[in-house]
Amino acid sequence: MGLRHKKASAGGGHSTSGISPNSTNGTSGTSPDISENRPSWRRDPLEYNLDRSWDINAAPTTRVFNLTSSEIQAAPDGVLRPLFVINGQFPGPLIRVNQGDRVLVNVTNQLSNGTSMHWHGFYQNGTNWMDGTVGITQCAIPPGESFLYDFTVKQFGTYWYHSHFSSQYTDGLVGPFIVHSPEESKIQEMYDYDQVVLLQDYYHDLSAALLPGYLSSGNENAEPLPDNGLIQGTNFFNCSSYDSDSGYACDQNSTRAIFNVAQGKRYRFRLINTGAFGEFQVSIDNHTIQVIEADSTLVHPVTVNRLPIHVAQRYSILFHANQTTTNYWFRARMNDYCFSDQNPVLDTDVRALITYTNSTSDPAPTESVDWTYALDTACEDLAPSSLIPYDPLPAPQVDITYPIEISFQIGDFALDKAYINSTTWVPPAIPTLNQAVAGLQVNNANFTTSGVSTAFDSSQLVIDVPTYKVIDVLINSLDEGAHPFHLHGHQFWIMASGAHGAFNWNSYPTLNMTNPMRRDTITVDAFGWALIRFKADNPGLWALHCHISWHMEAGLLMQFQTRNDIMRGWAVPSDVLALCHVK
Structure with a gap:
């Protein structure tokens, strides 16, 4: 039932570049002794250092990438397990392009099950069938087959990609x-180095092995709890x-991520939470941090400790x-206050090393000091x-408002579904x-009825917006856990939100329309609510769902069908249709 409060106790022209590590300048990155000893399946973390000589003014081009998924x-972290990798390594390779580029990504599936690839946060305007969402915009790529994703990037910022199967x-x-x-x-003068940082909760078992227990009769939605957290x-x-009889093979030979820094230099860390369940609280000992981007929206700097x-x-x-x-600790504390229980093997204090001296030594406790500012006890x-x-981008006047309620309910056979x-x-x-x-x-x-569609079967909640409208969605949570809701194909304005209670409809005329925050993923707190607004101007079928893996599998997803006046002239490409017929 969500994250719950814990119970007491390149250049112009045509490019055919594959994915390869980017060169770096300066000293930011992982220390050489760690890089040289890494196993072949571990991706070189230097690849996530963004070369500042990249030409942001280059003319639009075509960039080609090849991704092969395998097991x-x-x-x-030292515990041996089956792991899904891309191009033989973990985590996945960096994809780096310019706004306006055409991107061709050939995804080959060498797994035993189907797969897909979703480009998280991208509008896919005019290429809805490239969104990578199995069951909504495509069938899965079958084992042994390949599929070419082909789309033009119409925005800029920090994004990520992941399987949506x-x-x-x-x-x-x-x-x-x-x-x-x-x-x-306009912001590059604020920093000297640009670094991607992946954060994720981590399990020592395949999710497919954990799912049956999670979705089983009588479980009452006790999500599998992470065993660890990873950085890079x-x-x-x-x-x-x-x-000793746990069944896990574990070697005490793993290490924490290391970021080398140079005295007096300024660093941009692009944080991406690629996890399944856990919220992190990020801080750097002895260093204040400034937020300058959220979900690809640049913001005026906001100084925080966590x-x-x-x-x-x-x-x-x-x-x-x-x-x-x-040396200092970079901390990504997993907020276990939001879990319903405790995992005795989980150390929530997930850390990496910030080193001024290219050293792998742990910081001295007297020199690397965590902020006394209390950890958040809310999600x-x-x-x-x-x-x-x-x-600035003013919010337009709303045309239609759709209240929705999210909940977990115990139904037939004592199954707790979302x-x-x-x-x-x-x-x-x-x-x-x-x-x-x-x-x-x-x-x-049936496919052009405004409002809740009657064209699909009972397991599909689709709101049909046949022509251009400005939509408000009031998300009311009746659940005891927090849910990070993501809207495909759009950014939305956050018009209002609350950690408890209900939205005051009388406040509608006084909402901030001047320049409210825009993003594509918002956390709706336990028994809380959020009012989001978006322009339903992007034709296609677009998912709105909780991004906690377990909750999507439990059914916490709906869709918007927009711009039928444009979709009526579409023909789904033959290669997309063919995915549903591969034997």
Whole structure:
């Protein structure tokens, strides 16, 4: 039932670049002795250092990437387990492009089950069938097959990509996707180095092995709890946490991530929570941080000591390496206050090393000091009111408001399923996009009814917005846990939110319309609510769902069908349709 309060006790022209590590300048990155000894399946963390010589003003070009998903045995934290990898390594490779580039990504599936790839946060305007959402915009890519994703990037900022098939991304199919733009020049003077940082909760078992117990009769939605957390795909784990007969093979040979910094330099860390369940609270001992980006929206700098980042969210933070030249902890504390129980092997204090001296030594406790500012005991985002977009964009007047309720309910056979209103989502065999386009082509009136659609089966809650409208969605949580809700294909304005109670409809005329925060993932707290607004101007079928892996599998997803007037002229590409017919 969500994160719950714990019970007491390149250049112009045509480019065909594959994915390869980027060169770096300066000293930011992982120390050489760690890099040289890394196993072949562990991705070189230097790849996540963004070369500042990248030409953000380059003319739009075509960039080609190849991603192959496969399964290996690996031990990112010392515990050996089956791990899903991309191009033989974990985490996934960096994809880096410019706004306006055409991106071709050939995804080859060498797994035993189907897969897909979703480009998290991208609008996919005009290419809805490239969104990568199994059951909505495509069928899964079958084992042994390949599929070419082809789309043009129309925005810029910090994004990521991941499998959108079942809970599969939980097992390793994640990677960063960075888009540059000439508009970045106005903030680039604020920092000397640019670094991608992946955060994720981590399990020692495949998600497919954990799912049956989670979805079983009588479980009452007790989510599987992480066993560890990773930074840049690595962390230390204490093997003695497991008994000798635990069944886990563990070697005390793993390490924490290391970030080298140079005295006096300024650093941008692009934080991405690629996890399945856990919220992190990020801080750097002895260093204040400034938030300058949230979900790809640049914001005026906000100084904080700790930053909460929920599943699927992204933040860019700045810090100045102006302390004594020694080592300090970078902390990503997992907020277990939001869990319903405790995992005895989980150390929630997930850490990496900030080193001024290219050293792997742990910081001295007297020199690296955590902030006395208390850890958050709620599962909430950084207050939207504190985030002011750098580029003002007034919110338009609303045309239609749709209240929705999210809950978990125990039904037949004592199964505890997730609901939006009265619908629990089950992926259909034929994607809803395919169904809608076919229906519109034959002028089936069921596919053009404004409001809750009657064209799909009972496991699909689809709100149909046939022509351009401005939509408000009031998300009311009737659940005791927090939920990070993500809207595909759009950014939304956060018009209002509350940690408890109900939205005051009398406040509608006084909402901030001038420059409210815009993002694509918002945390709705336990028994809380959020009012989000978006322009329903992007044609297609777009998911709105909780990004906690377990909750999507329990059914916490709905869709918007928008701009039928444009979709009526569509033909789903033959290669997309063919995915549903591969034997």
